[in-house]
Amino acid sequence: MKILRTVFKVFMIVVLPASIMLTACKKDSNSSSNNTNNNSSAAGMSANGAASDNAYDDALAVALQVSSDSSTVLTGYTSKKSGTTTLGTTTNGAGSYYCASVTLSGHTFPITVTVDFGTGCVSADGITRSGSITYVFSGRLSTPGTTISATFTNYVVNGYHLGGTYSITNTSTGSTLSLKTDVTNGTITYPNDTSYSFSGTKTTTLVSGTPGDLSSYIFNVTGSYNITNSVGESLSASVTTPLVRVLTCRYVTAGVIAFTYTKGSVHIQGTLDYGNQTCDNNATITIGSNTYNVTLP
Numbered sequence: 001m002k003i004l005r006t007v008f009k010v011f012m013i014v015v016l017p018a019s020i021m022l023t024a025c026k027k028d029s030n031s032s033s034n035n036t037n038n039n040s041s042a043a044g045m046s047a048n049g050a051a052s053d054n055a056y057d058d059a060l061a062v063a064l065q066v067s068s069d070s071s072t073v074l075t076g077y078t079s080k081k082s083g084t085t086t087l088g089t090t091t092n093g094a095g096s097y098y099c100a101s102v103t104l105s106g107h108t109f110p111i112t113v114t115v116d117f118g119t120g121c122v123s124a125d126g127i128t129r130s131g132s133i134t135y136v137f138s139g140r141l142s143t144p145g146t147t148i149s150a151t152f153t154n155y156v157v158n159g160y161h162l163g164g165t166y167s168i169t170n171t172s173t174g175s176t177l178s179l180k181t182d183v184t185n186g187t188i189t190y191p192n193d194t195s196y197s198f199s200g201t202k203t204t205t206l207v208s209g210t211p212g213d214l215s216s217y218i219f220n221v222t223g224s225y226n227i228t229n230s231v232g233e234s235l236s237a238s239v240t241t242p243l244v245r246v247l248t249c250r251y252v253t254a255g256v257i258a259f260t261y262t263k264g265s266v267h268i269q270g271t272l273d274y275g276n277q278t279c280d281n282n283a284t285i286t287i288g289s290n291t292y293n294v295t296l297p
Helices: 002-012 033-068
Strands: 021-026 083-086 101-105 111-116 128-137 147-157 160-170 178-189 195-210 213-229 233-246 254-263 266-276 282-287 290-295
Touching: 033 111, 033 128, 033 147, 033 160, 033 178, 033 195, 033 213, 033 233, 033 254, 033 266, 033 282, 033 290, 233 266
Parallel strands: none
Antiparallel strands: 021 290, 083 101, 101 111, 111 128, 128 147, 147 160, 160 178, 178 195, 195 213, 213 233, 233 254, 254 266, 266 282, 282 290
16 A cells, blocks of 8 residues: 555656757758758757657546545545545545546446546646546456556547547566556547547556655556658657656656657657656657757646
């Protein structure tokens, strides 16, 4: 339970970028304008891919809150009987982060849980959500082997409209907590109405921490994702150095994502680097000799 609560807190503080600023801080003087434009497009797609990945992470954050909330008791040895409750009243110190109504169907697993944010509300951590997510829990999230499937109904998080199928699997072995997430046939529409197709698989693993000292917990995130848009651009990204999240920082503090941008016959490779464990909202995209500063709001 302590580990699950810590995972929940970490995901609660993930920032969902509503916009991303790209600043080119170095240009190759020998590059043609076409190459420069292609590199800028690749950098933009890399940033959009990271934003999309973070938006889908919100579905995991909501599932963790549902599981740990005292009014649903999905992490305990029993589950609440069918009914409707208000999500956010907790006994584990997580606080009232959400502003949703939660409906449970059934009192034995599998249990269907619908989290409904209505026409829109802002949670205590500043995230705006509307619409609903429906989860089907095969068992307690804290139990190895449990699977959770999620579907979206007009679900929008911080302006990002999500679609597709989302699933969570507890892949823990021994005393090591591990949660795998999958997005299949994902669709995401940005606040400016730009649409993308998205898919990805990630694994979040607890790697260190002193029992009783929640601030010492460190998590590694690995995996990959793909994003495409309607004008023929696509990007494949993979974590090459595990992304690091710590409880005391709201941002990814370290880690590297390698990507390949494709449009027609153009193929561009690059990296997105979150830095070396400094707690800030800056990252760097590198393509050849070009670097772009990425600022997350």
